[in-house]
Amino acid sequence: MSIAFKPDETFRGDYTYRNSPAAIRRFPFPFHQDQYMYSVNMEPHTKGPAGSVFENAFDIDEHYIAEMRDRAITLERDPGRCVSLPHMMDAEWDTLELIMESLSRDYPDMFTLAKDGARWSWINRPLGIEQTFTFGDAATLPCPPFEYITRQCQGDFVIMDQRDNDLFADAGMITSQADWSLMFDAGMSFMEWHGPVPLAHELGVFERALKYLLMLQQGRPVRRLNWTMTINPRLDTSPETYPEWGPDRASVTPDNVGDKVHLRVELQALFRLPRSNGMLFSIRGYLASMNELATYPRWAKRLHRVLSTLPNELAEYKGLVRYKPTTLEWLSKFDDGEVLPAGTQPE
Amino acid sequence: MSSASLNVEIRRIRELAPGIREFSLSRTDGEDFPVYSGGSHIVLSLPLGERPHRNPYSLLGDPTVRDTWRVAVRKQEESRGGSRWLHEQAREGMRIDISAPVNLFPLIRTGRRHILVAGGIGITPILSQARELARLGADFEVHYAYRGPEYGVFSDELEALAPGRVHHYVQSRREQIEFGSLLAGRPLGTHFYICGPAGMVAASMNAGKSLGWPESHLHSEQFLAPTGGEPFDVKLALSGKAFTVPSDLSLLEAIEQQGVDAPYLCRGGACGQCELEVLGAEGELIHHDLYLSADERASGKKIMPCVSRLKGGCLTLNL
Numbered sequence: 001m002s003i004a005f006k007p008d009e010t011f012r013g014d015y016t017y018r019n020s021p022a023a024i025r026r027f028p029f030p031f032h033q034d035q036y037m038y039s040v041n042m043e044p045h046t047k048g049p050a051g052s053v054f055e056n057a058f059d060i061d062e063h064y065i066a067e068m069r070d071r072a073i074t075l076e077r078d079p080g081r082c083v084s085l086p087h088m089m090d091a092e093w094d095t096l097e098l099i100m101e102s103l104s105r106d107y108p109d110m111f112t113l114a115k116d117g118a119r120w121s122w123i124n125r126p127l128g129i130e131q132t133f134t135f136g137d138a139a140t141l142p143c144p145p146f147e148y149i150t151r152q153c154q155g156d157f158v159i160m161d162q163r164d165n166d167l168f169a170d171a172g173m174i175t176s177q178a179d180w181s182l183m184f185d186a187g188m189s190f191m192e193w194h195g196p197v198p199l200a201h202e203l204g205v206f207e208r209a210l211k212y213l214l215m216l217q218q219g220r221p222v223r224r225l226n227w228t229m230t231i232n233p234r235l236d237t238s239p240e241t242y243p244e245w246g247p248d249r250a251s252v253t254p255d256n257v258g259d260k261v262h263l264r265v266e267l268q269a270l271f272r273l274p275r276s277n278g279m280l281f282s283i284r285g286y287l288a289s290m291n292e293l294a295t296y297p298r299w300a301k302r303l304h305r306v307l308s309t310l311p312n313e314l315a316e317y318k319g320l321v322r323y324k325p326t327t328l329e330w331l332s333k334f335d336d337g338e339v340l341p342a343g344t345q346p347e
Numbered sequence: 348m349s350s351a352s353l354n355v356e357i358r359r360i361r362e363l364a365p366g367i368r369e370f371s372l373s374r375t376d377g378e379d380f381p382v383y384s385g386g387s388h389i390v391l392s393l394p395l396g397e398r399p400h401r402n403p404y405s406l407l408g409d410p411t412v413r414d415t416w417r418v419a420v421r422k423q424e425e426s427r428g429g430s431r432w433l434h435e436q437a438r439e440g441m442r443i444d445i446s447a448p449v450n451l452f453p454l455i456r457t458g459r460r461h462i463l464v465a466g467g468i469g470i471t472p473i474l475s476q477a478r479e480l481a482r483l484g485a486d487f488e489v490h491y492a493y494r495g496p497e498y499g500v501f502s503d504e505l506e507a508l509a510p511g512r513v514h515h516y517v518q519s520r521r522e523q524i525e526f527g528s529l530l531a532g533r534p535l536g537t538h539f540y541i542c543g544p545a546g547m548v549a550a551s552m553n554a555g556k557s558l559g560w561p562e563s564h565l566h567s568e569q570f571l572a573p574t575g576g577e578p579f580d581v582k583l584a585l586s587g588k589a590f591t592v593p594s595d596l597s598l599l600e601a602i603e604q605q606g607v608d609a610p611y612l613c614r615g616g617a618c619g620q621c622e623l624e625v626l627g628a629e630g631e632l633i634h635h636d637l638y639l640s641a642d643e644r645a646s647g648k649k650i651m652p653c654v655s656r657l658k659g660g661c662l663t664l665n666l
Contacts, residue, residue, distance in 0.1 A: 087456035090483075094382075163455050164563045215612060215620050218381055218447050274382035275410070277453045 002109060005126060007065040012073075017233035019292050023062055027288045028053045028265050029344045030225040034305035036314075038200040040208050045221035045269045053267055056106040057221065058099060058153055059284055065126055067154050067176075067235065074175040074236050075151075081238075082147045083186045084159075084171035091159045091171065092146035093136060094273035095280050099149045124152055146171055155267075155284035158182075160190075162277055165214060169193050170278075176235035176285050178228045178264060179319060184239070198313040216272045216279060223269040228318040229327075230264045233287045252323035257330040258291035261323060263303065290330060296346035300334035307331070352392065352444040353380075358415065360439055363500040366422040367468065368434060371415050375442055379413035385479030386452035386472045386540075386568070389418070390614055392444040395428045400600070402429040403570050403615050405471035405542075406448060407501070409478060416445075419500070421468040427575060427595055449612050452542070452568035454479060459536030461487035464524065464551065466543020467494065470501050472568055473542055474508075481508045492516035492524055492543070526554035533560075540566045570615030571635055571654050580661040583607060584626055598652035602666070609652065609666060616654035623664050625650050630659015 009017045019027070048054025053061075075081055084092060100122060104113035112123040118135045129152065133140035141148045150157050150173035159171040167190045174182040185193045190210045200206060216222065230237055231248040252260055267284040294300040307320075307328055315321050359371040374380060383406055393400045408417035422434040452472050454461065461480055465473040470491060480487040489509055493499045496517055505513045516522040530539065530551070539560070541551050548567045555565045575595050582589045583602070592601040599621055602609045612620040616636030625632065625648050634644050636651035643649050650664075 090456075161456060162453065163457065211619070215618060217449060217612070218383075220447075274448075275384055276456070277384040277387075277450045 003060065003062055003064070005065045006062050007069075009063065009066045011066070011070045011233055011235045015232045015234070017063070017066070017287065019288055020062060021295070024288060024292045024295055025346060026051060026053055026061075027293070027346075028225055028267055028286055029263075029293070029299050029302075029346065030227045030265050031302050031306050032342050032344055034302060034340065035309045036306045037311075038197075038203060038205050040205055040212065042209070042212065042222045042224045042270075045223035045271075053284075053286070054223075057102040057269070057271075058106075058155070058282065059267065060103070060107055060110070060154060064154055068127060068151065070235050071151060071173075071175045078240060080183050081175050082150070082173045083182055084144060084146050085161075085187065088146070088159055088161065088171040088276070088278070089138070091161065091273050091276035091278035091280075092138075092144060094275050094278065095157070095159060096145040096149040097135070098271060098273070098280065099153050103153070127152060147173065155282050157283070158281040159273070160279045160281060162214065162279060166190055167210065167213060167279060174238075177238055177283075178230070178266070179237055179239060179242075181239045196317070198317050199311065213270060213279065216270060218272045218274055221269050221271040223267060226266040226268055228264050229320050229323075230262045230287065231260050231323065233262055233289070235285070249319065249322045252326050254326060254330065257323075257326055258294070259289055261290045261327050261330075262287045263290075263293060290327065294331075294334055297334050298340060299346055300331055301336070301338065302340055304328065304331035304335040352446055354442060355416070355445055357437060357439055357441045357443070360437065363419065364498050366434070367419060367498070367500055368422075369417060369419045369500075370433070370437070371417050372445065373415055380416055381447065382413070383410050383448040383475075384450050385410075385454055385476040387448040387450040387475065388452075388472070388570075388613070389416070389448055390446040390612075391418070391429075391433075392446075393429050393432050394443065395432055400427075400429050400432075401614050403613050405452075405475065405568075407471040407474045410475070419468060419471050446612075449618070451613055451617050452476075452540070452566065454540070455538045455564075455566070457536075458538035458564075459486065460534065460538070461485060462490070462529070462533070462537060462539045463487060464490045464492075464529075464539070464541040464543065466492045466541070466547045467498065469542035469544070469568075470505075471542070473540070474501050474505060476540060477505060477508050487512065489513045490516065490524055490529065492522075492547070493518065495519040524551075526551045527558070530555050530558050530560060538564050538566065540568075542568045545569060568617070569637065570613065570617065571637070576633065576656045577658060579630065579657040579659065581657075582661060582663045583666045584663055585666055592656070597654065598650070598656055598662075602652060607666065611653060614653045616651055619651070621651055621653050623650055623652055623666055624648060625662065626665050627661075627663035628657055628659070629661045630657050632656075632662075633658050 011017055053059045100113045103111040110125050114121040120135050121132045123130050138144055156176055157173045158169050160167040161170040169185055169188050172182045194206050234245055237245050265286045269282045271280040354375045355372040356375050357370055358373050361369040363369050388403045388405045390401045390403050404418040406416055420430050420433045423430045454476055463473045477489050516524050541548055548569055578591050578594050580591050586607050588605050592598050610620050612618045619638040633656045635654040638651055
């Protein structure tokens with residue numbers, strides 16, 4: 001197989017997750033400029049450069065096997081991380097079809113999909129899964145179709161139902177969220193589930209984004225990047241498990257910043273679903289420690305500037321306040337004041 | 348921003364009734380069509396000389412049939428050329444471009460019961476919605492009104508989908524849908540969908556509202572054909588173009604003829620995608636769309652160029 005997986009790395013306990021140099025190089029660093037502010041930063045989710053995280057509709061990388069195991073652990077502890085309301089069954093099949101067709105087309109050495117009418121055969125080699133089932137008949141799969149396929153695809157997923165000129169979060173598989181609760185948000189409208197985000201409402205960002213998304217067309221997905229920071233390479237930073245990871249924010253010291261503090265970037269993509277007219281929202285997360293990012297000084301400089309000019313409301317919302325000064329102090333070593341041209345490239 | 352297009356061949360033309368034709372389309376690249384949801388439409392690009400002429404039509408077939416799409420076209424009395432071309436010029440074997448499907452008339456999947464109403468050629472999206480509801484095993488009924496017995500062109504197909512649940516209203520027999528009684532006494536969770544002539548749609552909406560139906564449960568689809576009108580001048584502030592919109596072209600068509608890529612989806616005043624910012628208008632904006640709110644119209648800052656025009660001198664747009 002073309003990807004050297006790291007099947008044994010962990011996202012909890014001893015936190016053995018690390019990025020290879022190749023994974024660092026393709027990290028979707030999100031800052032084009034020295035300052036950050038919310039915007040409707042959406043662009044077509046078209047095929048990007050070979051090897052980049054934008055190459056394929058759903059990016060599979062060296063952490064695939066380990067991330068899927070971490071998802072299974074989280075679901076075992078809390079099955080409520082996967083929710084789907086009864087009217088979402090067509091959208092579940094839409095999602096399974098989209099992911100299976102994409103993965104088998106984009107990674108033919110790892111995934112194979114064969115169709116004989118409604119009789120489908122699916123092979124997932126990295127996870128050792130072979131399954132024959134009838135498309136449209138949930139009883140022929142070991143679990144409902146949305147749960148089945150999202151246990152095999154990196155990233156969190158929400159399916160939105162479109163009605164009443166709005167989008168409702170009526171299904172989700174959420175095990176690696178930046179501190180929001182699927183149980184709390186399930187069934188909410190677009191404005192309701194974005195309610196807590198500071199500043200962006202006043203800028204009219206969500207109003208414009210919703211209007212844009214309601215018109216999203218089949219076969220023309222769009223994407224954007226979002227970001228936050230996380231202490232330790234932990235996927236399950238949910239409100240439900242806050243006592244397990246919240247206190248880590250107080251553990252950052254000048255000596256451990258480089259290892260502990262991670263930039264967490266979400267590649268978010270939106271796909272119109274054909275049968276249900278719903279919308280799949282994929283949230284593909286990437287984690288890189290400060291030490292890893294600083295292997296490219298350009299990124300360290302830019303991050304230093306973004307964090308030092310970040311509005312307080314955003315730092316509060318993203319939960320960075322407590323360890324931001326220590327992180328800034330550490331990053332300042334790299335920032336010689338060089339003028340950086342716009343762009344996210346590492347060098 | 349504009350729709351990605353597929354090239355198709357007209358495989359089959361069926362005369363369904365006087366002035367109503369059905370077209371079966373297949374992709375020229377041999378690929379399967381994408382799946383679509385009930386109520387979706389496509390936009391046909393018709394080769395009427397130099398000008399881009401694009402008309403929206405609902406997909407009425409079975410979305411699981413991936414090699415053929417079907418649309419039905421009624422010849423419009425005041426056609427500017429689109430439906431007339433499809434009736435008089437179109438032949439089997441011809442090739443045209445179509446857009447990917449868009450659904451501006453989707454079923455509400457949380458609905459407990461669905462009442463579908465079709466007037467005349469408005470049967471086309473209703474047929475695909477009925478097919479979807481039948482597949483889902485949902486609770487629904489169909490009310491189908493047409494001018495005379497020969498115009499009930501999809502009656503058999505509907506009856507096969509929903510045996511015993513289709514009600515026919517034949518105008519020549521003085522049968523008419525009474526919306527007041529149709530909509531009265533319906534349980535909460537019922538959704539109503541109608542596609543038909545403007546007067547019929549308005550009558551049903553009024554009946555629903557006066558019976559206390561929430562607007563979110565009353566759904567209609569109407570595509571407006573651009574009506575044409577008096578010529579007027581246009582300046583495009585960003586591209587620097589200045590031209591006159593002739594009486595037989597829509598503003599959007601005139602912009603496209605200048606080689607300017609303007610966004611659009613439905614081309615019927617319904618979707619909102621083609622909205623343009625008005626920087627100046629010497630004269631009165633004549634809004635024909637179904638999209639802008641009363642406040643937005645009053646502001647004079649927005650126009651939907653697919654159906655709306657200016658009466659007067661010069662219109663300046665931020666494009």
